[in-house]
Amino acid sequence: MNDAPTDGSGGKARMRCTVLGLGSMGGGMASSLLRAGFPVSGFDVNQAACARFAAQGVAIGGTPGEAAQGAECVIAVVVNADQTEQVLFGETGCAATMAPGGVFVSSATMAPDRARALAARLEESGRHYLDAPMSGGAARAADGQLTMLASGTREAFDRARPALDAMTGTLYELGDQAGQGAAFKMVNQLLAGVHIAAACEAMAFAARQGLDLARVYEVITKSAGNSWMFENRMPHVLDGDYTPRSAVDIFTKDLGIVLDMARADRFPVPVAGAALQMYLMTAAAGMGKDDDSSVARLYAQIAGLTLPGRE
Numbered sequence: 001m002n003d004a005p006t007d008g009s010g011g012k013a014r015m016r017c018t019v020l021g022l023g024s025m026g027g028g029m030a031s032s033l034l035r036a037g038f039p040v041s042g043f044d045v046n047q048a049a050c051a052r053f054a055a056q057g058v059a060i061g062g063t064p065g066e067a068a069q070g071a072e073c074v075i076a077v078v079v080n081a082d083q084t085e086q087v088l089f090g091e092t093g094c095a096a097t098m099a100p101g102g103v104f105v106s107s108a109t110m111a112p113d114r115a116r117a118l119a120a121r122l123e124e125s126g127r128h129y130l131d132a133p134m135s136g137g138a139a140r141a142a143d144g145q146l147t148m149l150a151s152g153t154r155e156a157f158d159r160a161r162p163a164l165d166a167m168t169g170t171l172y173e174l175g176d177q178a179g180q181g182a183a184f185k186m187v188n189q190l191l192a193g194v195h196i197a198a199a200c201e202a203m204a205f206a207a208r209q210g211l212d213l214a215r216v217y218e219v220i221t222k223s224a225g226n227s228w229m230f231e232n233r234m235p236h237v238l239d240g241d242y243t244p245r246s247a248v249d250i251f252t253k254d255l256g257i258v259l260d261m262a263r264a265d266r267f268p269v270p271v272a273g274a275a276l277q278m279y280l281m282t283a284a285a286g287m288g289k290d291d292d293s294s295v296a297r298l299y300a301q302i303a304g305l306t307l308p309g310r311e
Contacts (some may be wrong), residue, residue: 064088095127103129
């Protein structure tokens with residue numbers, strides 16, 4: 001079972017935690033850990049984010065390795081496998097500075113084979129790796145109500161458990177090897193990417209029909225055609241607000257991983273492939289850093305439509 005340091009009375013809140021990546025998701029996770037009483041350190045390349053969390057009591061390190069010095073649990077909330085590898089094994093990485101026997105919780109979305117390779121490399125040092133991609137968005141991260149799709153050894157789960165309990169509302173334990181959590185996350189991302197692209201297509205189609213888009217939203221969210229992504233993303237279109245909550249480029253990456261996995265397995269994913277092309281076209285039109293609902297703007301450009309809040 002978990003033998004992380006305690007607070008002297010059997011409690012687990014003294015486990016030292018580090019969050020690498022203090023953006024909208026990692027920042028929410030750091031806040032949840034602080035609220036639960038954990039000593040938290042952190043690192044981010046964005047100095048404004050570092051200053052904001054330093055003011056909340058997060059000890060900021062100048063590098064991932066410095067931030068994670070002696071940490072029993074390191075949570076990496078970075079973009080992809082390459083960044084995960086860099087914060088672990090790069091020149092200033094944390095693999096050698098985190099506590100012996102500590103656990104590295106990897107929350108980036110990546111291909112399963114990359115997760116397995118990173119886990120094997122870290123475990124050679126006597127440390128543990130938990131493959132734990134997440135879902136839920138920034139608000140749920142801040143509330144400690146994330147869903148995590150995790151896999152790893154029993155020791156990795158046991159050592160990370162106190163921190164996981166503080167950050168998650170739902171924790172799925174999906175296997176005893178790294179890579180299984182990543183595979184589940186890619187199924188989720190296939191669906192999420194397709195649903196957003198379909199929602200944007202439907203809303204642009206409604207605009208072409210001359211329909212009141214607010215009324216379309218009201219009707220569809222109470223009808224069989226609704227999806228979580230339609231309900232969550234289409235208010236961005238109605239408001240004409242494409243400030244990125246989740247950017248177009250996230251899905252050019254994630255659906256690209258899906259297609260790579262499918263090609264390697266000789267498995268057809270034509271719907272995911274069509275959705276990927278829509279994100280690629282949206283990014284090529286200069287909206288890669290904008291909210292993923294910007295796919296609706298691409299349809300509007302192609303069809304000469306006017307969407308709310310747009311000239």
